[in-house]
Amino acid sequence: MTSSITLLQITDLHLLENPDARLLGVDTADSLRAVLTQAFSQATPDAVIASGDITHHGEARAYARFDAILAEFFAGPVLVLPGNHDESGPMARYGGERSLLQFPAWTVIGVDSHENGQPGARLTSADLHSLREQCRQAAAESKRVLIVAHHPMLDVGCPWLDKDRIQNADELLEWLAGHSTTAAMVFGHAHQVVEHSYRDIALFGTPATCFQFQPDSATFTIDVDEIRGQPGYRWLQLAGDGTVRSTVERVVDYPLEIELPHRS
Numbered sequence: 695m696t697s698s699i700t701l702l703q704i705t706d707l708h709l710l711e712n713p714d715a716r717l718l719g720v721d722t723a724d725s726l727r728a729v730l731t732q733a734f735s736q737a738t739p740d741a742v743i744a745s746g747d748i749t750h751h752g753e754a755r756a757y758a759r760f761d762a763i764l765a766e767f768f769a770g771p772v773l774v775l776p777g778n779h780d781e782s783g784p785m786a787r788y789g790g791e792r793s794l795l796q797f798p799a800w801t802v803i804g805v806d807s808h809e810n811g812q813p814g815a816r817l818t819s820a821d822l823h824s825l826r827e828q829c830r831q832a833a834a835e836s837k838r839v840l841i842v843a844h845h846p847m848l849d850v851g852c853p854w855l856d857k858d859r860i861q862n863a864d865e866l867l868e869w870l871a872g873h874s875t876t877a878a879m880v881f882g883h884a885h886q887v888v889e890h891s892y893r894d895i896a897l898f899g900t901p902a903t904c905f906q907f908q909p910d911s912a913t914f915t916i917d918v919d920e921i922r923g924q925p926g927y928r929w930l931q932l933a934g935d936g937t938v939r940s941t942v943e944r945v946v947d948y949p950l951e952i953e954l955p956h957r958s
């Protein structure tokens with residue numbers, strides 16, 4: 695039997711161009727380093743998935759910071775997708791073949807759900823066509839599929855986030871569920887753990903490597919829970935028999951000093 699594949703998902707890094715700058719009081723490069731330090735002390739993955747909001751403002755130098763920090767830990771394959779805070783121009787280096795990972799029993803497909811300057815998400819007909827073709831190709835090779843996107847395909851229970859989920863996902867989920875190749879979909883954007891399923895497809899949302907959002911919040915709310923609010927990441931084990939196991943980890947002792955903007 696083909697051996698299992700281990701993937702590390704990191705998401706919503708929100709890196710800044712200026713090393714001295716902070717986002718809501720958080721040094722997002724430092725929290726990313728804390729995540730990677732803990733994760734790589736646990737295991738060395740076969741690949742890393744970075745599922746969007748790599749940077750907060752989309753500057754080229756912020757992507758260079760991401761490349762440099764990750765290179766301190768990992769030299770293997772990396773799938774990098776844009777989130778709503780990212781910009782297509784400086785992310786071109788991650789496109790093309792780098793949005794697809796091939797393993798003997800698995801294909802990992804990255805879907806670009808972002809539009810420059812828009813918080814919300816819609817897959818174009820070209821995106822959908824390409825995804826379906828990649829799924830058909832995987833099926834022809836008897837491979838299972840893991841799909842990665844920045845935005846959720848389902849509501850996560852926070853109305854202020856749910857208005858920006860992938861709007862035309864229902865039809866896609868139904869199509870994917872009818873093709874037994876897709877085992878799971880993973881995403882970011884929600885800055886919290888989400889674990890649902892759609893028919894036989896597991897749907898996994900992953901905490902950010904910086905701060906988290908409060909579950910079930912009606913409006914933008916930072917999660918200050920001392921465990922749930924900490925930087926996090928997800929391990930995915932893709933087994934040779936086509937099953938997926940996944941766990942979320944937290945950097946529990948990270949000194950996250952959130953500074954919320956004053957409201958008058």
Ligand SMILES: [Fe+2]
Pocket residue numbers: 706707708747777883885902
């Ligand atoms: Fe984000």
